[in-house]
Amino acid sequence: MTDQNVKPLVSDFSLAYGRQRSAIRELFEYGKQRAREVGSASIFDFSIGNPSVPPPPQINEAFFSLLKECDPLTLHGYTSAPGDLEVRKAIVDQINREYGCEYDEKSIYVTCGAAAALSITFRALSITGERNEFITLAPHFPEYVCYVEGQGAKLVVVLPKLPDFGISLEGIETAITPATRGIILNSPNNPTGRIYKTEELEALADLLHRKARDIGRPIYIVSDEPYRELVYEGLTTPFIPNIYKNTIVCYSYSKAFSMPGERIGYALVHPEADAARDICDAIAGSARSLGYVCAPSLVQQVVRLCATVKPDLASYDLNRRTMYEGLTAVGYNCVKPEGAFYMFIEAPGGDAQAFSDYARLNYNLLIVPSDSFECPGYLRVSYCVSLERIKSSMPLFDMCLKSFKREMKIK
């Protein structure tokens, strides 16, 4: 075969996504490599959103009691595709009690984490044979592009309302077209730590109702909520379906239960959403056609036993305050995060990649430039690390900023 005749043997799309490394993961891998070279004590890795607080003690107890007491063929057996009935009941009971709703077990589809919930929801809402668009607000979790495009749809990114990273109604209104199927919200937000307030969600709901009439089709909110419980200073995350019924919640237990590797979460459809029954069925069909037979069965039962367990927020909160106070004291600018475990700081001099490279090469500080979040000019610092690491990094952040400004001649 000559070069001219070479036919592709694999999917271009999949190949590109298989080869492209995320900026976050590249920094993380660099950190692991450097730690082997110079010792992990010298590397200050704030790149990745891996929970640093151990799972609540009830989680381990649940694993042990299930493994000791249950028939293994049932415990490790297939569950029904939307999840074991008792698991679904336990989850909707918790939601109904906590948020005053009336979900039933038919409203919920238990998934292999939020990534699966999002992917199958995007697929369910994408109309066969039409152009389909989902809008999200920058800065956004970079993998949204992949999950949306993986279902043949297009991600449309709207810039936030600055300085506090609010919902830009103007931006969303301009971005809506007849192809718009949904708006992806992520509150508390990765990377800003921002919680969207009831008032701004109500204003968004009004806009979406109006635009839905214009385009002759409902516009759904796809609410990605892995950080829902990770909130500070007595704040709570408004439960979006209580404000806008056409909402599909995509939840993950990864962060609250500190078990991101176990892949457990759910998609939740408001029973009074437009075409609610069809959406539930289409979510089931999407999951089936992507090879999701059921969510892992043992971990489903752990969630049943622990549905009302809350994460220990004190450690993250102490990290958050220590980092925020430390960074602002030496001259970094950032909005104080209200939730999640990230801080989003302005890139000194404006070039996030340049500052990230400088911090990495000169101070072994690993912080993620915001470009892949499609909101250039910022840096994401994950504070889900030990408090000791945060404290010992503070002099480095201070020196790094001073020397960078000096070298770059920034005031």
Add this chain to the structure above:
Amino acid sequence: MTDQNVKPLVSDFSLAYGRQRSAIRELFEYGKQRAREVGSASIFDFSIGNPSVPPPPQINEAFFSLLKECDPLTLHGYTSAPGDLEVRKAIVDQINREYGCEYDEKSIYVTCGAAAALSITFRALSITGERNEFITLAPHFPEYVCYVEGQGAKLVVVLPKLPDFGISLEGIETAITPATRGIILNSPNNPTGRIYKTEELEALADLLHRKARDIGRPIYIVSDEPYRELVYEGLTTPFIPNIYKNTIVCYSYSKAFSMPGERIGYALVHPEADAARDICDAIAGSARSLGYVCAPSLVQQVVRLCATVKPDLASYDLNRRTMYEGLTAVGYNCVKPEGAFYMFIEAPGGDAQAFSDYARLNYNLLIVPSDSFECPGYLRVSYCVSLERIKSSMPLFDMCLKSFKREMKIK
């Protein structure tokens, strides 16, 4: 909105798959319902392929030792997307020792079961913007249609060589077109229990090499092997990559370890397959774009510790012999299964649905008509049940056949 103006709100494709119940699952749900009405002792449910032998004792031991001894943040944390490195090494070590191969950890992608492995493999091999076809042999696992179509490709079904359900080379040759990307094999086969022999696989390999030259592209074998270890009478399942390098093995631990709900398996690419590196990368990209972040982490480690553990075959074998001897003694015709835990019997009178309905309504015998396996005229009987159930069902199978023949006037 008037009816004429109603626009679809969800994916037709997903909705159809979400609403369509499989024949197997319908029988299974019927059985559960009837058991509540008349008591489970009166229902003889041979519909479903749920392992009936408890997991090997090492599995439970592995769960306990991991939960007792490992740092929970690591144990339940994200693994790298293709699977934890030590897990991948343990699996390829076992394969290399057992089958005399030289896979390395880059050849394997740990997945949420075989269903995920198959889906991401079909997606990886489907060329963007082209028509893509995968061929399989009837009778076949019904979900193949869904997994193939879910990736935008088409499943082409070839009838088997009778009477022993061999590989029909003629059928495959006729079915191959320039759009053929792969042949799905399932050995030991669900539902026939047939193991494809080395000689017939070699003949298939010759055909595929020849046809690949004709169409100017390799044709991959996608080998779905959840029953690889479930073989009887001292037989072994030939390891297809040793016969044909362009093979991607899709494996599941569901059946051998009796934990189908835990969703753990892998896709394995022969390092000397055409475009092996591209296929591995495309598999990674496919998994990523379908929302598979990593396979469940605790269960990955169980597999690491138990990679060489073998299933207890004695119970299934006793079931197999008891059922085969019992059914043939009273006049049913079937090929003696060599592996898996199904028996495929000729439908008395030829109409499988009619006999399945008759057995269900008159004798509470639940057996699956073969229509959804695209090989009409047979019935699948799952013998992964207790031996006692098999024994006590034998008089019913006898009476059922006699009365059906009498009523239908079949000799």
